[in-house]
Each structure stands twice: as C-alpha cells, then as structure tokens.
Amino acid sequence: MRYISTRGSAPSLGFEDVLLTGLATDGGLYVPESLPKFSLEEIRSWRGLSYSELAFRVMYPFVEDAIPADDFRAMLDDTYSQFTHKAVAPLVQLDSNEWVMELFRGPTLAFKDFALQLLGRLLDYVLEKRKQHVVIMGATSGDTGSAAIEGCRRCEHVDIFILHPHQRVSEVQRRQMTTVTGDNIHNIAVKGNFDDCQRMVKASFGDQSFLKGKTQLVAVNSINWARIMAQIVYYFQASLALGGPDRSMAFSVPTGNFGDIFAGYLAREMGLPVSQLVIATNRNDILHRFMSGNRYEQQKLEHTLSPSMDIMVSSNFERLLFDLHGRDGDAVRDLLERAQQGPVSIEDYRWKNARKLFDSAAVDDAGTCDTIREVFEANEYLLDPHTAIGVKAARACRRDPAVPMITLGTAHPAKFPDAVKQSGVGVEPALPHHLADLFEREERYTVLDDDLDAVQGFIGSHWKHA
Numbered sequence: 001m002r003y004i005s006t007r008g009s010a011p012s013l014g015f016e017d018v019l020l021t022g023l024a025t026d027g028g029l030y031v032p033e034s035l036p037k038f039s040l041e042e043i044r045s046w047r048g049l050s051y052s053e054l055a056f057r058v059m060y061p062f063v064e065d066a067i068p069a070d071d072f073r074a075m076l077d078d079t080y081s082q083f084t085h086k087a088v089a090p091l092v093q094l095d096s097n098e099w100v101m102e103l104f105r106g107p108t109l110a111f112k113d114f115a116l117q118l119l120g121r122l123l124d125y126v127l128e129k130r131k132q133h134v135v136i137m138g139a140t141s142g143d144t145g146s147a148a149i150e151g152c153r154r155c156e157h158v159d160i161f162i163l164h165p166h167q168r169v170s171e172v173q174r175r176q177m178t179t180v181t182g183d184n185i186h187n188i189a190v191k192g193n194f195d196d197c198q199r200m201v202k203a204s205f206g207d208q209s210f211l212k213g214k215t216q217l218v219a220v221n222s223i224n225w226a227r228i229m230a231q232i233v234y235y236f237q238a239s240l241a242l243g244g245p246d247r248s249m250a251f252s253v254p255t256g257n258f259g260d261i262f263a264g265y266l267a268r269e270m271g272l273p274v275s276q277l278v279i280a281t282n283r284n285d286i287l288h289r290f291m292s293g294n295r296y297e298q299q300k301l302e303h304t305l306s307p308s309m310d311i312m313v314s315s316n317f318e319r320l321l322f323d324l325h326g327r328d329g330d331a332v333r334d335l336l337e338r339a340q341q342g343p344v345s346i347e348d349y350r351w352k353n354a355r356k357l358f359d360s361a362a363v364d365d366a367g368t369c370d371t372i373r374e375v376f377e378a379n380e381y382l383l384d385p386h387t388a389i390g391v392k393a394a395r396a397c398r399r400d401p402a403v404p405m406i407t408l409g410t411a412h413p414a415k416f417p418d419a420v421k422q423s424g425v426g427v428e429p430a431l432p433h434h435l436a437d438l439f440e441r442e443e444r445y446t447v448l449d450d451d452l453d454a455v456q457g458f459i460g461s462h463w464k465h466a
C-alpha cells in the first residue's frame with residue numbers, strides 16, 4: 001500500500017514512513033493511494049469477532065507491507081486489552097433505534113485512546129527496528145494530548161511535546177496531561193487558542209531546521225494517517241452489533257478536526273453500508289456552514305462548553321475535499337490557498353455529492369446543556385458535552401427512523417464537570433479509580449507566548465539529545 005498527498009506533489013510513501021511523518025512535504029495530508037474494499041459477505045463473516053480481531057481484519061491491508069501479521073495481531077491484542085469494557089466500544093440504547101457508542105473506556109477517557117494506544121505501540125515497534133529517535137509534536141484542545149502522552153510515554157525512542165491552549169481546556173484534561181511525569185514529556189501551555197497551537201505544529205513540520213538535523217518530528221494529531229486508520233474500526237464494530245452489513249447505519253459524530261467522521265466516511269468507502277453521516281459541531285461551526293450552504297469561511301474561534309471541539313481550521317476536511325475533487329491535488333491546493341484570503345465555495349455538483357451522505361447541525365452551549373439534561377431525565381444516562389452535541393444533531397438531522405442512528409460518545413462526562421454542573425442534572429460524574437487522586441498529583445508545564453520561535457526554541461533545547 002502506498003500513500004499519496006492531498007496536494008499531489010509530494011513523493012508517495014509506504015506505511016512506515018507515513019507513520020513517522022506529519023504533513024507531506026507539499027503541505028498536504030497523506031491518504032492511501034487506493035482503499036481496500038470488503039464485500040458484504042466478508043463483512044458479515046466478521047460477526048462475533050473480538051474487537052482486536054476485527055481491528056486486524058479492517059486495518060491489516062494498510063500495514064501489511066511493513067508489519068508481519070502476528071506482530072500486528074499482538075499489538076492490537078495488547079492495545080485493546082487496556083480498555084475497561086469487554087466490548088471495548090459498547091453501545092448504549094437511548095431510544096428506539098437510537099444509540100450512543102461509548103468510545104471513552106480507554107485509559108484517558110476519550111475516543112483518542114483507540115488510535116493513540118495503537119500509535120504508541122506502532123512507533124515503539126518501528127523505531128526499535130530502525131534504532132531511531134524522534135520528537136513527537138502535537139497540538140491539543142484537551143483530549144489528544146493526554147491520550148498521546150499515555151500512548152507513547154513508555155517508548156524510549158521519543159520525546160513528547162504537547163501544545164495546549166492556556167486556560168482553554170478543562171481542569172481534568174489539563175491535569176491528565178501535566179501530572180504525567182517523565183523526562184521525555186513536555187507540556188506547553190500556549191497563550192492562544194487551539195488553532196494557534198495547530199498552526200505552530202504544522203509550521204514546524206514544514207521547516208524542522210530548529211532540530212538542527214539531529215532528529216525528526218512525528219505527528220500524533222489526526223494529520224497522521226495511522227490515527228485515522230484506527231478510528232475506522234469502530235464503525236464496523238457498531239454496525240455488526242446492530243445487524244450490519246445487512247442493514248444501513250447512520251452515525252452522528254461530534255466534530256472538530258474532522259478526523260473521526262472522516263474515518264466513518266472511509267468505512268463506507270471500504271464497503272460498510274452507511275446511509276448518513278451527521279457532522280455535529282458547537283458554535284465553531286465552519287463545517288456546518290459549509291455543509292448547509294456551500295460556503296467555507298473562517299470566523300473568530302469561540303470558547304464553548306465543549307472545548308475539545310473549539311477548532312476552526314479543521315485539518316482532515318482537506319482529505320474529504322481531495323476525494324470531492326476527484327483526487328486532484330492541484331485543485332485542493334488552489335482551493336485551500338484561496339480559503340486563507342476569504343470565503344470559498346466548491347462547484348455545486350461536488351457539494352451536492354457530499355450532501356448525499358453528510359448532514360450537519362451546530363449546537364450552542366444552551367442546546368448542549370438542554371440535551372445533557374433531557375437525556376439524563378429520560379434515560380438516567382449522563383452525556384459529556386461533546387456527545388450531547390452529537391445526540392442533539394442526530395435528532396435534528398435524522399433522515400429515516402428505521403435506520404439505526406449511532407452517536408459517537410467521544411468522551412467521559414467526568415472530564416467536563418463544569419458543563420455537567422451547568423446542565424443542572426444535579427449529579428457529579430466521578431473519575432474512575434485510576435484517576436481518583438488526579439487533583440492531588442503535582443503538575444508540570446511551561447507557559448509560552450503564541451510565538452513560533454519561542455515554542456521551537458523550547459523544543460530545540462529540551463529534547464533528550466539536544
């Protein structure tokens with residue numbers, strides 16, 4: 001399997017190199033040259049498999065040139081044994097044909113663990129084989145950071161630098177990152193927002209001279225293909241549990257960087273019957289405005305009760321645009337360059353093509369709180385604010401009540417006690433046992449200005465062999 005850039009001019013790479021990179025050299029994102037396609041018969045034959053065996057069937061075509069089957073299986077078994085529910089991604093029913101898929105049963109209580117627990121093991125495997133050291137640089141609006149640290153911290157060949165927006169993540173999220181000790185772990189609180197952090201990460205991938213040629217950067221954000229790959233699996237899992245592939249499914253996905261929902265799109269491209277994907281956003285609704293009106297326009301980033309989705313520059317949307325433009329990298333580059341100057345649209349027929357599958361809704365803080373309360377009153381089930389946005393969008397956009405609608409439950413409510421409190425449900429979600437003393441642990445992080453030189457200077461002087 002080769003991987004090509006969405007901007008068309010970077011060299012194609014194999015899996016190992018794609019794993020060890022971030023952006024392509026032309027500024028694009030890597031995608032598989034072609035996707036594996038599974039027949040309905042083959043997908044049907046996967047019913048009853050364990051999560052890790054299903055993960056093997058779905059993902060192995062992407063990695064087979066780089067990793068022997070037994071080694072990959074062992075990695076997957078180890079990865080998904082870290083999850084606290086036997087089903088790994090259990091389904092909870094809210095109403096007739098309406099479900100939440102709980103993706104927060106991993107070590108850091110968000111869906112990011114599905115991919116980042118695996119990514120840590122993949123990096124360990126490849127870097128040990130190559131005897132190579134790398135610097136991980138990532139941006140987080142709250143969840144990727146702790147999942148990346150937890151997934152990669154035991155890997156002796158990496159230093160980890162995570163940028164989060166200062167005072168813009170929940171206290172639980174911040175503590176989950178900053179209380180992990182280890183000489184190779186560095187948390188940087190940037191006086192800016194998530195987009196500022198992500199912009200610095202992307203700029204650093206584009207010009208790594210601050211590392212003086214002694215090491216290289218690796219991405220843990222969903223610009224790294226391996227992140228997306230691992231997120232495809234749970235769409236198959238949910239569908240198989242509810243009668244797929246012999247019936248279609250609809251998914252509602254709380255969306256920020258467009259990685260999770262893009263994985264759902266890929267599951268469909270690989271053969272899973274999916275009839276609808278709902279893009280659920282908070283007030284940072286650039287994707288909703290595009291999907292509802294074919295206008296892609298940056299606006300000022302707002303701080304909401306769902307901080308992990310406080311994102312305006314949505315990285316993986318580029319991967320969808322690449323497909324919508326018949327995989328024409330020049331067209332994608334041109335569009336995204338114009339988008340930096342002002343609002344852009346795509347040709348009407350391309351947008352209508354997207355609309356056959358995608359719907360969207362934007363939910364404000366009041367709607368988020370109302371949904372947490374409504375679901376709690378009806379089901380005695382507590383949603384986190386991101387999942388609540390997914391549920392509300394699912395209910396607003398549903399096309400066919402006969403089709404199961406599955407909202408991705410992207411985080412545990414205990415990560416966002418303030419939002420839960422504001423919803424007025426009158427219960428306090430407890431942190432699980434392994435995090436029970438989180439508020440007593442010592443924190444370590446460095447606050448820096450929103451300044452690329454300051455951040456690169458910090459990384460350049462703090463990595464292990466600097």
Ligand SMILES: Cc1ncc(COP(=O)(O)O)c(C=O)c1O
Nearest residue numbers: 143255256257258259260308410
């Ligand atoms: C809890 C939570 N929900 C939803 C999202 C959005 O996911 P994506 O960025 O893949 O669209 C994120 C972060 O990205 C998140 O942390």
Ligand SMILES: N[C@@H](CCOP(=O)(O)O)C(=O)O
Nearest residue numbers: 140141142143144221222257
């Ligand atoms: N919501 C994310 C933002 C980064 O998204 P990613 O999926 O590209 O890593 C977070 O919690 O950090």
